[in-house]
Amino acid sequence: MDSAILHIGENTTDINLATSSDYWAYRERMVQAESGKVFHKKTWDSFEKARDIYEGVCGCYPNYQVVKGMPLSVFGDKFGHNMGDSIYNCMTDFYAGKISESDVKDYMEECCVSMRIYQTQQCHTSGYNETDNQSIVGQVYEVFAKMNARAALNANYNEGLAENQAYGGRTDDWVYYNSDYYYQCEETKELLREAAGYVTNQWEIPAIDSEEIEKNTVYTLDGKLDFNSCWNWEYRNQAGRGSMEDELETPPNDFKFFYKQNSFNGTLWVSMNGERKDINVPFSISQTDSLKGQIYRVYDLLDDDFKAEGDNKKYSRFLNGLTVFMRQYALGSGINDIFGNHVPRFE
Numbered sequence: 049m050d051s052a053i054l055h056i057g058e059n060t061t062d063i064n065l066a067t068s069s070d071y072w073a074y075r076e077r078m079v080q081a082e083s084g085k086v087f088h089k090k091t092w093d094s095f096e097k098a099r100d101i102y103e104g105v106c107g108c109y110p111n112y113q114v115v116k117g118m119p120l121s122v123f124g125d126k127f128g129h130n131m132g133d134s135i136y137n138c139m140t141d142f143y144a145g146k147i148s149e150s151d152v153k154d155y156m157e158e159c160c161v162s163m164r165i166y167q168t169q170q171c172h173t174s175g176y177n178e179t180d181n182q183s184i185v186g187q188v189y190e191v192f193a194k195m196n197a198r199a200a201l202n203a204n205y206n207e208g209l210a211e212n213q214a215y216g217g218r219t220d221d222w223v224y225y226n227s228d229y230y231y232q233c234e235e236t237k238e239l240l241r242e243a244a245g246y247v248t249n250q251w252e253i254p255a256i257d258s259e260e261i262e263k264n265t266v267y268t269l270d271g272k273l274d275f276n277s278c279w280n281w282e283y284r285n286q287a288g289r290g291s292m293e294d295e296l297e298t299p300p301n302d303f304k305f306f307y308k309q310n311s312f313n314g315t316l317w318v319s320m321n322g323e324r325k326d327i328n329v330p331f332s333i334s335q336t337d338s339l340k341g342q343i344y345r346v347y348d349l350l351d352d353d354f355k356a357e358g359d360n361k362k363y364s365r366f367l368n369g370l371t372v373f374m375r376q377y378a379l380g381s382g383i384n385d386i387f388g389n390h391v392p393r394f395e
Contacts, residue, residue: 139199223290288378293369342377
Protein backbone atom coordinates (compact mmCIF):
# COMPACT_ATOMS: atom_id res chain seq x y z
CA MET A 49 0.00 0.00 0.00
CA ASP A 50 1.35 3.40 -0.95
CA SER A 51 1.58 5.75 1.98
CA ALA A 52 -0.65 8.78 2.04
CA ILE A 53 1.20 10.50 4.82
CA LEU A 54 3.26 13.43 3.63
CA HIS A 55 5.69 13.91 6.41
CA ILE A 56 7.43 16.76 8.11
CA GLY A 57 10.16 18.18 5.95
CA GLU A 58 8.37 17.63 2.61
CA ASN A 59 8.60 21.34 1.89
CA THR A 60 11.21 24.10 1.96
CA THR A 61 12.34 23.17 5.49
CA ASP A 62 13.77 19.82 4.29
CA ILE A 63 17.42 20.87 4.38
CA ASN A 64 17.19 22.43 7.83
CA LEU A 65 15.26 19.50 9.27
CA ALA A 66 17.87 17.07 7.97
CA THR A 67 20.07 17.97 10.92
CA SER A 68 17.60 16.53 13.39
CA SER A 69 18.01 12.94 14.58
CA ASP A 70 14.34 12.96 15.58
CA TYR A 71 13.37 13.80 12.03
CA TRP A 72 15.49 11.05 10.53
CA ALA A 73 14.13 8.45 12.95
CA TYR A 74 10.60 9.53 12.01
CA ARG A 75 11.50 9.54 8.31
CA GLU A 76 13.05 6.06 8.44
CA ARG A 77 9.91 4.63 10.00
CA MET A 78 7.77 6.12 7.25
CA VAL A 79 10.11 4.91 4.50
CA GLN A 80 9.86 1.40 5.92
CA ALA A 81 6.07 1.67 5.97
CA GLU A 82 6.00 2.87 2.35
CA SER A 83 8.18 -0.02 1.26
CA GLY A 84 5.81 -2.49 2.89
CA LYS A 85 8.28 -3.67 5.54
CA VAL A 86 6.15 -2.47 8.43
CA PHE A 87 2.78 -0.86 8.82
CA HIS A 88 2.39 2.47 10.53
CA LYS A 89 2.63 2.36 14.29
CA LYS A 90 0.91 4.76 16.60
CA THR A 91 3.24 7.49 17.87
CA TRP A 92 1.18 9.99 19.77
CA ASP A 93 4.23 12.14 20.50
CA SER A 94 4.96 12.55 16.79
CA PHE A 95 3.14 15.88 16.65
CA GLU A 96 5.05 17.21 19.64
CA LYS A 97 8.38 16.08 18.15
CA ALA A 98 7.56 17.65 14.82
CA ARG A 99 6.44 20.86 16.53
CA ASP A 100 9.68 21.07 18.54
CA ILE A 101 11.75 20.56 15.40
CA TYR A 102 9.71 23.08 13.44
CA GLU A 103 9.97 25.73 16.12
CA GLY A 104 13.70 25.11 16.47
CA VAL A 105 14.21 25.63 12.76
CA CYS A 106 11.82 28.54 12.26
CA GLY A 107 12.22 30.34 15.57
CA CYS A 108 14.57 32.89 14.03
CA TYR A 109 11.86 34.07 11.63
CA PRO A 110 9.54 36.64 13.25
CA ASN A 111 6.37 35.68 11.31
CA TYR A 112 6.53 31.91 11.50
CA GLN A 113 3.87 31.77 14.22
CA VAL A 114 1.34 33.90 12.31
CA VAL A 115 -1.75 31.70 11.88
CA LYS A 116 -3.53 32.26 8.56
CA GLY A 117 -6.60 30.19 9.37
CA MET A 118 -7.76 26.72 8.34
CA PRO A 119 -8.71 26.07 4.70
CA LEU A 120 -12.29 25.12 3.88
CA SER A 121 -11.03 21.61 3.11
CA VAL A 122 -7.77 20.19 4.44
CA PHE A 123 -7.88 17.78 1.49
CA GLY A 124 -7.99 20.57 -1.09
CA ASP A 125 -4.28 20.76 -1.99
CA LYS A 126 -1.69 18.30 -3.30
CA PHE A 127 -0.92 17.03 0.18
CA GLY A 128 -4.61 16.30 0.77
CA HIS A 129 -5.13 14.76 -2.67
CA ASN A 130 -2.21 12.38 -2.15
CA MET A 131 -3.49 11.44 1.28
CA GLY A 132 -6.97 10.82 -0.13
CA ASP A 133 -5.56 8.55 -2.84
CA SER A 134 -3.63 6.54 -0.29
CA ILE A 135 -6.65 6.25 2.01
CA TYR A 136 -8.52 4.69 -0.90
CA ASN A 137 -5.61 2.29 -1.46
CA CYS A 138 -5.74 1.41 2.23
CA MET A 139 -9.46 0.61 2.09
CA THR A 140 -9.06 -1.33 -1.15
CA ASP A 141 -6.35 -3.45 0.47
CA PHE A 142 -8.63 -3.99 3.44
CA TYR A 143 -11.51 -5.32 1.33
CA ALA A 144 -9.02 -7.49 -0.55
CA GLY A 145 -7.99 -9.05 2.78
CA LYS A 146 -4.43 -7.72 2.59
CA ILE A 147 -4.58 -5.74 5.84
CA SER A 148 -6.51 -6.02 9.08
CA GLU A 149 -9.03 -3.86 10.94
CA SER A 150 -6.26 -2.89 13.34
CA ASP A 151 -4.13 -1.72 10.41
CA VAL A 152 -6.96 0.48 9.16
CA LYS A 153 -7.45 2.07 12.58
CA ASP A 154 -3.73 2.68 12.98
CA TYR A 155 -3.51 4.26 9.56
CA MET A 156 -6.46 6.57 10.18
CA GLU A 157 -4.89 7.70 13.45
CA GLU A 158 -1.56 8.35 11.72
CA CYS A 159 -3.32 10.36 8.99
CA CYS A 160 -4.86 12.59 11.66
CA VAL A 161 -1.43 13.21 13.21
CA SER A 162 0.20 13.84 9.85
CA MET A 163 -2.54 16.26 8.76
CA ARG A 164 -2.24 18.15 12.04
CA ILE A 165 1.53 18.46 11.50
CA TYR A 166 1.08 19.62 7.93
CA GLN A 167 -1.59 22.22 8.70
CA THR A 168 0.65 23.59 11.46
CA GLN A 169 3.60 23.80 9.08
CA GLN A 170 1.44 25.70 6.61
CA CYS A 171 0.56 28.17 9.42
CA HIS A 172 -3.12 27.31 9.00
CA THR A 173 -3.35 26.52 12.71
CA SER A 174 -1.25 26.66 15.82
CA GLY A 175 -1.64 22.91 16.25
CA TYR A 176 -3.29 23.40 19.62
CA ASN A 177 -6.61 24.97 18.65
CA GLU A 178 -9.41 22.60 19.68
CA THR A 179 -11.77 23.64 16.89
CA ASP A 180 -9.07 23.23 14.24
CA ASN A 181 -8.00 19.84 15.56
CA GLN A 182 -11.60 18.66 15.75
CA SER A 183 -12.06 19.78 12.14
CA ILE A 184 -8.98 17.79 11.09
CA VAL A 185 -10.25 14.60 12.74
CA GLY A 186 -13.73 15.12 11.28
CA GLN A 187 -12.46 15.64 7.75
CA VAL A 188 -10.08 12.68 7.94
CA TYR A 189 -12.98 10.55 9.18
CA GLU A 190 -15.21 11.78 6.34
CA VAL A 191 -12.64 10.82 3.69
CA PHE A 192 -12.02 7.41 5.28
CA ALA A 193 -15.79 6.77 5.43
CA LYS A 194 -16.19 7.76 1.78
CA MET A 195 -13.29 5.60 0.65
CA ASN A 196 -14.73 2.76 2.72
CA ALA A 197 -18.01 2.95 0.79
CA ARG A 198 -16.20 3.22 -2.55
CA ALA A 199 -13.94 0.27 -1.78
CA ALA A 200 -16.92 -1.85 -0.70
CA LEU A 201 -18.76 -1.00 -3.94
CA ASN A 202 -15.63 -1.75 -5.97
CA ALA A 203 -15.29 -5.16 -4.31
CA ASN A 204 -18.97 -5.84 -5.09
CA TYR A 205 -18.47 -4.69 -8.70
CA ASN A 206 -15.43 -6.92 -9.27
CA GLU A 207 -17.35 -9.92 -7.95
CA GLY A 208 -20.26 -9.12 -10.25
CA LEU A 209 -17.94 -8.61 -13.21
CA ALA A 210 -16.55 -12.11 -12.69
CA GLU A 211 -20.12 -13.47 -12.67
CA ASN A 212 -20.94 -11.57 -15.84
CA GLN A 213 -18.06 -13.21 -17.70
CA ALA A 214 -19.93 -16.52 -17.59
CA TYR A 215 -22.68 -14.94 -19.70
CA GLY A 216 -20.44 -13.26 -22.26
CA GLY A 217 -21.43 -10.24 -24.28
CA ARG A 218 -21.34 -6.70 -22.95
CA THR A 219 -19.75 -5.71 -19.68
CA ASP A 220 -22.05 -2.79 -18.83
CA ASP A 221 -25.52 -4.35 -18.92
CA TRP A 222 -25.66 -6.20 -15.61
CA VAL A 223 -26.49 -5.63 -11.92
CA TYR A 224 -25.01 -7.37 -8.89
CA TYR A 225 -25.65 -7.04 -5.16
CA ASN A 226 -23.92 -8.94 -2.36
CA SER A 227 -25.21 -8.01 1.09
CA ASP A 228 -21.92 -9.13 2.65
CA TYR A 229 -20.37 -5.89 1.39
CA TYR A 230 -23.24 -3.84 2.82
CA TYR A 231 -22.63 -5.30 6.27
CA GLN A 232 -18.84 -5.06 6.03
CA CYS A 233 -19.14 -1.43 4.98
CA GLU A 234 -21.36 -0.64 7.98
CA GLU A 235 -19.10 -2.49 10.41
CA THR A 236 -16.02 -0.75 9.05
CA LYS A 237 -17.69 2.64 9.35
CA GLU A 238 -18.22 1.89 13.05
CA LEU A 239 -14.54 0.94 13.27
CA LEU A 240 -13.61 4.33 11.80
CA ARG A 241 -15.85 6.09 14.30
CA GLU A 242 -14.00 4.32 17.11
CA ALA A 243 -10.65 5.36 15.63
CA ALA A 244 -11.80 8.98 15.42
CA GLY A 245 -12.96 8.81 19.02
CA TYR A 246 -9.61 7.45 20.09
CA VAL A 247 -7.80 10.36 18.43
CA THR A 248 -10.05 13.01 19.99
CA ASN A 249 -9.57 11.40 23.40
CA GLN A 250 -5.79 11.38 22.96
CA TRP A 251 -5.80 14.99 21.84
CA GLU A 252 -8.20 15.92 24.65
CA ILE A 253 -10.63 17.69 22.31
CA PRO A 254 -14.43 17.35 21.84
CA ALA A 255 -15.57 14.27 19.92
CA ILE A 256 -16.68 14.64 16.33
CA ASP A 257 -20.34 14.18 15.42
CA SER A 258 -20.00 11.35 12.90
CA GLU A 259 -23.73 11.20 12.17
CA GLU A 260 -23.83 14.89 11.33
CA ILE A 261 -20.75 14.53 9.13
CA GLU A 262 -22.34 11.62 7.26
CA LYS A 263 -25.63 13.46 6.83
CA ASN A 264 -23.96 16.60 5.44
CA THR A 265 -21.03 15.09 3.55
CA VAL A 266 -19.76 16.94 0.50
CA TYR A 267 -18.76 13.69 -1.19
CA THR A 268 -22.03 12.95 -2.96
CA LEU A 269 -21.22 12.74 -6.68
CA ASP A 270 -21.22 8.93 -6.56
CA GLY A 271 -23.43 8.32 -3.54
CA LYS A 272 -22.92 9.25 0.08
CA LEU A 273 -20.98 7.42 2.80
CA ASP A 274 -23.00 4.20 2.67
CA PHE A 275 -22.96 1.16 0.42
CA ASN A 276 -26.55 1.34 -0.84
CA SER A 277 -26.39 4.91 -2.16
CA CYS A 278 -23.11 4.14 -3.94
CA TRP A 279 -24.71 0.97 -5.34
CA ASN A 280 -27.62 3.02 -6.71
CA TRP A 281 -25.19 5.39 -8.39
CA GLU A 282 -23.36 2.50 -10.04
CA TYR A 283 -26.34 0.50 -11.31
CA ARG A 284 -29.11 3.11 -11.65
CA ASN A 285 -27.16 6.17 -12.76
CA GLN A 286 -24.28 4.51 -14.65
CA ALA A 287 -25.40 1.10 -15.95
CA GLY A 288 -29.08 2.07 -16.07
CA ARG A 289 -30.25 -1.48 -15.33
CA GLY A 290 -31.32 -1.59 -11.66
CA SER A 291 -32.49 0.55 -8.76
CA MET A 292 -33.16 0.53 -5.02
CA GLU A 293 -36.18 2.54 -3.87
CA ASP A 294 -35.07 3.09 -0.26
CA GLU A 295 -31.32 3.36 0.31
CA LEU A 296 -31.80 3.03 4.09
CA GLU A 297 -33.43 -0.38 3.77
CA THR A 298 -31.39 -3.17 5.37
CA PRO A 299 -30.79 -6.21 3.14
CA PRO A 300 -31.09 -9.84 4.25
CA ASN A 301 -27.96 -11.57 5.46
CA ASP A 302 -26.37 -13.93 2.95
CA PHE A 303 -28.25 -12.32 0.05
CA LYS A 304 -27.02 -12.01 -3.54
CA PHE A 305 -28.64 -11.29 -6.83
CA PHE A 306 -27.40 -10.94 -10.40
CA TYR A 307 -29.28 -9.63 -13.42
CA LYS A 308 -28.19 -9.21 -17.02
CA GLN A 309 -30.13 -7.77 -19.95
CA ASN A 310 -29.88 -9.86 -23.10
CA SER A 311 -31.31 -7.79 -25.97
CA PHE A 312 -35.08 -7.92 -25.25
CA ASN A 313 -35.08 -10.35 -22.33
CA GLY A 314 -33.21 -10.72 -19.08
CA THR A 315 -31.46 -13.31 -16.94
CA LEU A 316 -31.80 -13.10 -13.17
CA TRP A 317 -30.79 -15.22 -10.20
CA VAL A 318 -31.42 -14.63 -6.50
CA SER A 319 -29.62 -16.39 -3.66
CA MET A 320 -30.84 -16.30 -0.05
CA ASN A 321 -29.79 -18.54 2.83
CA GLY A 322 -27.84 -20.74 0.45
CA GLU A 323 -30.82 -21.35 -1.87
CA ARG A 324 -30.67 -20.00 -5.42
CA LYS A 325 -33.50 -19.23 -7.83
CA ASP A 326 -32.84 -18.69 -11.58
CA ILE A 327 -35.39 -16.68 -13.55
CA ASN A 328 -35.92 -15.54 -17.12
CA VAL A 329 -37.20 -11.96 -17.09
CA PRO A 330 -40.02 -11.55 -19.66
CA PHE A 331 -39.38 -8.03 -20.90
CA SER A 332 -41.60 -6.52 -23.59
CA ILE A 333 -41.73 -3.13 -25.28
CA SER A 334 -45.08 -1.51 -26.01
CA GLN A 335 -45.77 0.19 -29.31
CA THR A 336 -47.23 3.06 -27.28
CA ASP A 337 -45.38 5.27 -24.79
CA SER A 338 -46.15 2.87 -21.92
CA LEU A 339 -43.20 1.67 -19.81
CA LYS A 340 -45.06 -1.47 -18.75
CA GLY A 341 -43.09 -4.63 -19.42
CA GLN A 342 -39.74 -2.84 -19.30
CA ILE A 343 -39.30 -2.95 -15.51
CA TYR A 344 -39.95 -5.53 -12.77
CA ARG A 345 -39.67 -5.71 -9.03
CA VAL A 346 -37.34 -8.53 -8.02
CA TYR A 347 -39.90 -9.73 -5.48
CA ASP A 348 -42.58 -10.12 -8.16
CA LEU A 349 -40.30 -12.33 -10.25
CA LEU A 350 -39.87 -14.90 -7.46
CA ASP A 351 -42.27 -17.80 -7.15
CA ASP A 352 -44.37 -18.26 -4.02
CA ASP A 353 -42.46 -21.32 -2.83
CA PHE A 354 -39.16 -19.43 -2.82
CA LYS A 355 -40.74 -16.43 -1.06
CA ALA A 356 -42.16 -18.65 1.66
CA GLU A 357 -38.99 -20.65 2.25
CA GLY A 358 -37.27 -20.09 5.58
CA ASP A 359 -37.04 -16.42 6.53
CA ASN A 360 -37.34 -15.17 2.95
CA LYS A 361 -40.81 -13.70 3.59
CA LYS A 362 -39.38 -11.32 6.19
CA TYR A 363 -37.40 -9.51 3.50
CA SER A 364 -40.27 -8.81 1.12
CA ARG A 365 -39.91 -5.06 1.77
CA PHE A 366 -36.27 -5.04 0.65
CA LEU A 367 -36.93 -7.25 -2.38
CA ASN A 368 -39.95 -5.14 -3.34
CA GLY A 369 -37.69 -2.10 -3.39
CA LEU A 370 -35.24 -3.69 -5.85
CA THR A 371 -36.11 -3.24 -9.51
CA VAL A 372 -34.44 -4.39 -12.70
CA PHE A 373 -35.18 -2.89 -16.09
CA MET A 374 -34.07 -2.48 -19.67
CA ARG A 375 -31.76 0.28 -20.81
CA GLN A 376 -34.68 1.53 -22.92
CA TYR A 377 -36.65 2.02 -19.69
CA ALA A 378 -33.82 4.05 -18.12
CA LEU A 379 -33.69 6.36 -21.13
CA GLY A 380 -37.47 6.63 -21.46
CA SER A 381 -38.24 7.22 -17.78
CA GLY A 382 -35.16 9.30 -16.94
CA ILE A 383 -34.51 7.20 -13.82
CA ASN A 384 -30.78 7.23 -14.53
CA ASP A 385 -30.80 10.99 -13.86
CA ILE A 386 -32.49 10.66 -10.46
CA PHE A 387 -30.44 10.33 -7.27
CA GLY A 388 -31.43 9.07 -3.83
CA ASN A 389 -34.68 7.39 -2.86
CA HIS A 390 -37.10 7.02 -5.75
CA VAL A 391 -40.12 4.86 -6.60
CA PRO A 392 -39.95 4.04 -10.33
CA ARG A 393 -42.79 4.36 -12.81
CA PHE A 394 -44.31 1.07 -13.96
CA GLU A 395 -46.77 2.33 -16.58
